[in-house]
Amino acid sequence: MMQKNARVVIVVCAIAIAMVLLLQFYWVKNYYAVNQATFEKEVNMAFEDALKKEFSLRCDTIQMLIAKHLMDTSEFRITSKWDSTKDRQIYTIANARRPKDAFNFSSVSFRDINKAVLPGDTAFKWVIAKRFAYNMRTEDLQNHIVYYRTQNLGAFMVDEVNKYDFDTLRLRPVLKKYLDERGINIPFGFYLRERDSTFNNSHFDKKLLDKFPIITKSYPTYKQNSKQQFVRALFGNPFTYVIARTGYMFAGSIILIAVVAFSLIYLLRLLLREKRLSAVKNDFIGNITHEFKTPIATASAAIEALSGFGVLDDPARTQRYLSHSKNELDKLSTLVDKVLSIAVYEDGEFNIKPEPLNIDTEIQSLLANATVLPGNELHWVYNNSTGVSIVKADKLYFQHAMNNIIDNAVKYSKDGDVNINIHISVKNNFLIISIKDDGVGIAANDLPLVFEKFYRVPTGMHKVKGHGLGLSYVKSIVERHGGWCKIESEPGKGTTLNLAWAI
Incomplete structure (x- = not known):
C-alpha cells in the first residue's frame, strides 16, 4: 500500500512539474512572439523614417545647388518690378541668354519679402535665390516633379535629380542611425524590385526568408529609367534584440525552466537509485539473515543433542558437540562483528592512522x-x-x-x-x-x-x-x-x- 501511495505521489509530482514547465515554456514562447512583432514594427518605422530622411537630405542638397546656380549671372537674371494692383514687388528669374522667351522666365512674389532688387545688391539676390529654390523644393522636388519654369533651370534640376538619385549606399548609414536609436543592432540588407506591393502582400523565396526572416514593407524609390522601383529592408534573426529587450525576465524564465527540469530529472534519478538500493539492501538482509540462521540452527541442534540421548554420559560425543557449538558461535560472532563494521562504515566514522x-x-x-x-x-x-x-x-x-x-x-x-x-x-x-x-x-x-x-x-x-x-x-x-x-x-x-x- 505504501509503495502504491509513493508511486501516486511521484506521478502527481511529475505531472505538476511537467505542467509548470509547459506553462513556463508557453509564456516564454508567447513573450518571444510579442517582442518579435515589436521588432517588426520598430524596423518598419525606422525604415520609413530613414527613407524620408534620406530623401530630405537629397532635397536639401539639390535645393542648395539650385540657389547657388541661380546666382550665376551668366545663366540667370534676378530682377524685380512693382505691381501697383497688388501693391508689392514681383520678382522674375529669367534665362540670361534668352530673357524675353516666354518659356525662359518665371515670376513670383513673397508675402514676407517686398523689397526692390537693386543692381549690385548680391546679398538680397541671394535671399531671393534661396526663397525661389525653397519653393522649387516644396512644389517640385518633394512631389517628385520638375516644372520647367525656365528651360535651363529645368534641365539643371533634372541633371541634379539624376545625379542625386535614390541610392542604398546613402540610405544605409541613415537607416543604421535610426536603428541604433531604437537599440537594434541586427545585420540588414536591401531588396530592390521593379514591381512590388506597398500593402506587403508579396511572397518571397524560402531561401531568402531563411537568411532574412524579417522583411519590411515596400516603398517606391522614384528612380528614373531603372528597374529598381521599389525597396525593402531585410533583417536577420532578431533573437539578440528580443533577448536584450526581455533582459532579466527572459533569463530568469530560462533559468527557472532549467532548474525545474534539472530538479525533476534529479528527483527521478534519486527515486530510481533509492529503489535499486532498497532492492540490493533487501538482498543483503536476506543473505545475512541466512548466514545468521545457519550457525544458530547448528548450535541449537548440538545443544539439544547434549540435553538428551545420553550424550553427556559419553565424554567423546559431548566434546564433539561442544566443539561444533563453539565453532558455530565463533562464526556467529564473526558475522556480528562484520555487521557492526558495516554500520561503522555506513556512517563513515572510521578513522585512519597512516x-x-x-x-x-x-x-x-x-x-x-x-x-x-x-x-x-x-x-x-x-x-x-x-x-x-x-x-x-x-x-x-x-x-x-x-x-x-x-x-x-x-x-x-x-x-x-x-x-x-x-x-x-x-x-x-x-x-x-x-x-x-x-x-x-x-x-x-x-x-x-x-x-x-x-x-x-x-x-x-x-x-x-x-x-x-x-x-x-x-x-x-x-x-x-x-x-x-x-x-x-x-x-x-x-x-x-x-x-x-x-x-
Whole structure:
C-alpha cells in the first residue's frame, strides 16, 4: 500500500512539474512572439523614417545647388518690378541668354519679402535665390516633379535629380542611425524590385526568408529609367534584440525552466537509485539473515543433542558437540562483528592512522596466508621493480583492503586452481598496486556499479556468498588515504584492480 501511495505521489509530482514547465515554456514562447512583432514594427518605422530622411537630405542638397546656380549671372537674371494692383514687388528669374522667351522666365512674389532688387545688391539676390529654390523644393522636388519654369533651370534640376538619385549606399548609414536609436543592432540588407506591393502582400523565396526572416514593407524609390522601383529592408534573426529587450525576465524564465527540469530529472534519478538500493539492501538482509540462521540452527541442534540421548554420559560425543557449538558461535560472532563494521562504515566514522608501511612484506604475507577450496591451490606472482616499498597507510585498513581483493579473486575464480598476479608501478607520485586474477570476470555494463554499496553482479556470481560491500569498502579506504581505484575486467578473462597510494 505504501509503495502504491509513493508511486501516486511521484506521478502527481511529475505531472505538476511537467505542467509548470509547459506553462513556463508557453509564456516564454508567447513573450518571444510579442517582442518579435515589436521588432517588426520598430524596423518598419525606422525604415520609413530613414527613407524620408534620406530623401530630405537629397532635397536639401539639390535645393542648395539650385540657389547657388541661380546666382550665376551668366545663366540667370534676378530682377524685380512693382505691381501697383497688388501693391508689392514681383520678382522674375529669367534665362540670361534668352530673357524675353516666354518659356525662359518665371515670376513670383513673397508675402514676407517686398523689397526692390537693386543692381549690385548680391546679398538680397541671394535671399531671393534661396526663397525661389525653397519653393522649387516644396512644389517640385518633394512631389517628385520638375516644372520647367525656365528651360535651363529645368534641365539643371533634372541633371541634379539624376545625379542625386535614390541610392542604398546613402540610405544605409541613415537607416543604421535610426536603428541604433531604437537599440537594434541586427545585420540588414536591401531588396530592390521593379514591381512590388506597398500593402506587403508579396511572397518571397524560402531561401531568402531563411537568411532574412524579417522583411519590411515596400516603398517606391522614384528612380528614373531603372528597374529598381521599389525597396525593402531585410533583417536577420532578431533573437539578440528580443533577448536584450526581455533582459532579466527572459533569463530568469530560462533559468527557472532549467532548474525545474534539472530538479525533476534529479528527483527521478534519486527515486530510481533509492529503489535499486532498497532492492540490493533487501538482498543483503536476506543473505545475512541466512548466514545468521545457519550457525544458530547448528548450535541449537548440538545443544539439544547434549540435553538428551545420553550424550553427556559419553565424554567423546559431548566434546564433539561442544566443539561444533563453539565453532558455530565463533562464526556467529564473526558475522556480528562484520555487521557492526558495516554500520561503522555506513556512517563513515572510521578513522585512519597512516604510518610507514612496507607493502612488499604485507602483501606477500597476505598472499601466503590466503586459503582456497580443498583440492585447489593458490598460485601467485608478486613483482615490484620500482625500488619503492614504503607507503604511508593505516596498517589495519591496508590489510582489510588487500584481503577483500584477494578474497574476491579466490571466491570468483574459475573451477580449479587460483592464479593472482600483483604488479607494482609508480605514476604521477602514486604507487599503483595492480592485482590481476584469471577469474570469471565482470560484464562491461556492471563495471560502473561495482563500487556502489550493496551492489552485486546480478547474474553468474550469486552462487558465491557476499554482501556487495567489499569493493565499496576498498574504494573508501583508498580514497581516505588520498588515492584512487580503477577496475578493468572482461567476462571469462579475469579482472584487474588498480589501487593508487600517494607516496
